[in-house]
Amino acid sequence: MKDILILAIESSCDETAAAVLKNGREVLSNVVLSQIEKHKLFGGVVPEIASRMHIEEIDSTVDKALKEANITMDDVDAVAVTSAPGLIGSLLVGVNYAKSLCFVHNKPLVPVHHLRGHVASNYIAFKDLEPPFICLIASGGHSHIVKVKSYTDFEIIGKTRDDAAGEAFDKVARAMGMSYPGGVSIDKCAKLGDKNAYKLPKPHLDTKYDFSFSGLKTAVLNTLNNASQKGEEVNKNDLCASFQNTVCEILTDKLFLAAEDFNFKKVVVAGGVSANSGLRDMLKNKADKLGFELFFPPLSLCGDNAAMIGSQGYYEFLSGVRAPLSLNAYATMSIENLNWQK
Numbered sequence: 001m002k003d004i005l006i007l008a009i010e011s012s013c014d015e016t017a018a019a020v021l022k023n024g025r026e027v028l029s030n031v032v033l034s035q036i037e038k039h040k041l042f043g044g045v046v047p048e049i050a051s052r053m054h055i056e057e058i059d060s061t062v063d064k065a066l067k068e069a070n071i072t073m074d075d076v077d078a079v080a081v082t083s084a085p086g087l088i089g090s091l092l093v094g095v096n097y098a099k100s101l102c103f104v105h106n107k108p109l110v111p112v113h114h115l116r117g118h119v120a121s122n123y124i125a126f127k128d129l130e131p132p133f134i135c136l137i138a139s140g141g142h143s144h145i146v147k148v149k150s151y152t153d154f155e156i157i158g159k160t161r162d163d164a165a166g167e168a169f170d171k172v173a174r175a176m177g178m179s180y181p182g183g184v185s186i187d188k189c190a191k192l193g194d195k196n197a198y199k200l201p202k203p204h205l206d207t208k209y210d211f212s213f214s215g216l217k218t219a220v221l222n223t224l225n226n227a228s229q230k231g232e233e234v235n236k237n238d239l240c241a242s243f244q245n246t247v248c249e250i251l252t253d254k255l256f257l258a259a260e261d262f263n264f265k266k267v268v269v270a271g272g273v274s275a276n277s278g279l280r281d282m283l284k285n286k287a288d289k290l291g292f293e294l295f296f297p298p299l300s301l302c303g304d305n306a307a308m309i310g311s312q313g314y315y316e317f318l319s320g321v322r323a324p325l326s327l328n329a330y331a332t333m334s335i336e337n338l339n340w341q342k
């Protein structure tokens with residue numbers, strides 16, 4: 001069978017990224033240009049700055065991805081692009097660039113859902129991994145437990161009612177004066193702290209697989225405020241360790257509960273928060289204890305990148321997904337029902 005080459009573009013948040021994938025699993029190039037240093041100055045992503053930086057970098061990033069893969073547009077079978085969800089101004093840059101490429105080179109355009117891409121980062125790392133499996137997707141904007149029934153058939157069985165896990169990390173870190181992205185900073189400090197030092201609350205929800213992180217976040221903010229009112233010092237490492245451990249317990253417990261209830265043996269984790277060292281350790285221990293097969297991406301593929309979009313784009317392409325050149329970008333869209341022609 002002829003090899004299929006996908007050129008993938010990702011610009012949904014603060015990474016300008018392009019990659020070339022061979023047959024969905026082999027990464028020929030993966031160029032990621034992070035804007036983090038710029039956004040750090042403001043304590044978080046500034047959407048307008050992100051869009052403007054994408055506009056400046058997208059052309060050279062795509063060019064670099066093609067060069068590193070040692071191919072030209074003539075060799076490309078389709079262009080895959082993150083079209084939802086994300087920052088709208090950022091998404092539009094990638095989508096519009098991909099549309100122009102498809103128009104000029106007469107290539108099929110394949111829209112990709114960003115969270116489906118995160119799941120697919122595991123296909124790159126584990127060549128034999130195939131659906132069905134259960135997956136925890138924990139990123140800056142989303143926290144979902146999803147049944148991945150096939151490469152293109154997803155069912156959400158749990159999600160956050162308020163803050164996403166990554167968002168809680170970012171907000172707590174900001175309140176403690178730590179730098180963006182908060183998850184990375186908290187992860188570092190947590191390694192030096194005592195996870196039992198602070199007793200923090202877990203939510204009691206009437207649905208088994210849903211999450212809620214805003215109460216926990218507020219509890220940390222209250223701890224900080226109370227200490228500052230009394231003129232006391234908070235042990236930041238201890239508070240980070242206690243907060244991180246509570247988030248990890250919530251994510252781990254719900255994920256394995258769902259895996260047991262729905263009879264999945266394969267458990268997969270994806271999204272920026274899957275880089276968390278405490279979460280990775282806790283998941284490994286629990287998977288070993290309960291006898292599950294556990295998969296999570298290498299650190300290089302946990303955050304936003306275009307290789308994961310190319311991998312998912314390949315499977316969307318095989319299933320016949322194509323978009324017209326009138327394709328728009330969408331700030332929100334469910335991972336379940338994709339509608340690229342609203």
Ligand code: KG4
Pocket residue numbers: 013118138139140141142165166167169170181182183184187271272273274275276277302303304
């Ligand atoms: O998937 P991602 O790169 O972008 C989105 O699609 O949102 O996720 C970014 C999120 C941020 O909230 C960041 O703080 C979090 O992932 N994150 C982490 C770690 N590294 C990144 N959270 C906890 N521990 C980490 N080591």
Ligand code: ZN
Pocket residue numbers: 114118139140271272303304
């Ligand atoms: Zn992401």
